[in-house]
Amino acid sequence: MGARLRVFLSREQDTTLLNLKTADVPQKVKDRAEVIRLNAHGWYVEKIAAHVNWSSQTVREVLHRWKKQGLEGLWELPGRGGKAKWTEVDIVFLEECLKKEPRTYNSPQLAKKLATERSIKLSPDRLRRVLKKRGSIGNGPGKATKENKTL
DSSP: OOOOOOOOOOOOOOHHHHHHTTTSHHHHHHHHHHHHHHHHHTTHHHHHHHHHOOOOOHHHHHHHHHHHHHHGSSOOTOSSSSSOOOOOHHHHHHHHHHHSSSSOOOOOOOHHHHHHOOOOOOOOHHHHHHHHHHHHOOOOOOOOOOSOOOO
């Protein structure tokens, strides 16, 4: 078993972390500030983990980030996660196509249209999820005609 992990705070640091409870910051930041304050007030890592319902390793990571980065270590780093290949304008373009054109599209056809006209490569599944999340249900079977208008 390693040495006990403990942080020490000045009055200013403790006040700053306490004020984060009521500040307009993400909940993760508030939780991390609370973890640091509890540790500074003598709580053990395991007790803190049980109190905030985290694993002990997560609590240790927060404490180590505090020691290395200070207050900046409470926030997430920018640029995490995959970036969208499409923009709002691209989806609006597809929605306009669905409204204006008399034919019906399925998701592979919409993905192909987006690739040819906008040079945006998006899988049909992803495109379907984006449109569904936006509430764009398309021009489904209600506008289908007797003649086949698909390419």
